[in-house]
Amino acid sequence: MLTPDSRDVRCTSTPCSEPAVIRLRDSGQYLCSTHCIRHVENLFSRTVEDQRMIAPGDRIAVALSGGKDSTALLLLLHAALPAWPGVTLIAVTVDEGIAGYRDETIGAAVELTVRLGVEHHIVSFASLFGGDLDVLLKGRESRSCTVCGILRRRALATAARQAGATRIAIGHNLDDEAQTVLMNLLRGDFPHLVQDAASGEPECFIPRIKPLAWLSEREIVTYLILTGNYRELPECPYTGFALRSEVRAMLTGLEFRHPGTMKNLIRSRDTIRQHTPRASGVGSVQRCRECGEHCSGEICQVCRILGRPG
C-alpha cells in the first residue's frame, strides 16, 4: 500500500518539494499552497499593471455579488491597496430579486465588506426598475441572462456614478472571458467582440476593469479555499436557460483536450481589437428618449426591456 507521502505530487516551483494542490493544465506546472497563492496574486498584479487598469487617486467600485469571483476580486484589490497611493475601494452589490438565491450571496457580501472595512452600497432592481427580476422575466425566461445582464450593468453604473467611482471592477475570470468571446462570435456580434469597456470610451461611461481576466475558475476557487475564504453558495436558478451554459460545456471540453484554448481565444480577440478601428465597436452615443441615459439608439436597452413607450 502506498503511504500518503509517496502518493503526493510535488510542487514544481524551484526550490520547493511541498505537496501540490493544483496542476496548471496549460503550462504543466504543479503548485503547492504557498506557490498557488503567490501565482494568483502575481497574475492579478501583472494584469492590473500591464493593462494600466488603476491610476493614483482612483475610486474603484467593486461589483460584489458575494459569489466566488467577486469575493476573490475584492480580497485581492484590498490586499494590494497599500501599493496604490490615494486609491480607495467601495463595494456595490446589485440585488436582482431572485428568490432562493440572492439573499444568501448578499449575506456573504455584507460579511466580507464588514470584515475588510470596505464601504458597501446595495442597490435593487425593485427600487431602480420597479420590480424584481423574477417579475420582470415572466414569459421570457429564455432571455434571462441577457435581460439580467443589461439591467445589472445599468444598476451597477448608476450606483458607481452616485458613489463617485472612477473605475468599476468586475470579477470576470478567464472562463467567463473566453465564453464571452465565443458567444459574440456565435451571435455574429462584431461590435461587442471588439468593444473594450476598460478603455473608458466613449467618455460618458465609467471604465470597467477585469483584473481576474487571466485567472481560471479553478485557480480562483483554489485560492479561496487556501486562504479560508471559500463558501458554497446556491447557483442562480436561471443559469440553465442561458446560451452561456452550452458554450461553457463546449469550452471546458476543448480546454481539457487542448489546454490553453481559453487563453488563445482571448489572445485572438485582443489581436482583432488591435487591428480594428475604434469606430467599428460601439456606435455613436446619444441620450435615450425615455430615461435620458447614454445609449446607441433612440431608446436604450433598459427602457426596451421595461416596455417603456418608444
Add this chain to the structure above:
Amino acid sequence: MQIILPDRSTRQLDCGTLPIEEILHRFGINPVSVIVTRNGRLVPETAYAEEDDEIRIIRVAHGG
C-alpha cells in the same frame, strides 16, 4: 473509497488504487470544471486515491 459528488450525493467505489482523473472520467466529470480534495486536502487530478480515501469533487463552474 467514498466519493462525494458536486451535488453532495455520495458513492462507494471499490476499485483499488487509481488516479483521481480516472475517477472523474468514470463519473463523466471534466477535470477542468472541478477541483478535488482527498481526505480534506486539495490535490491535483493526477494524484492517486486508495480504498480508504474520501474523495470530494467540488464544481467550480457556477452560474450567477
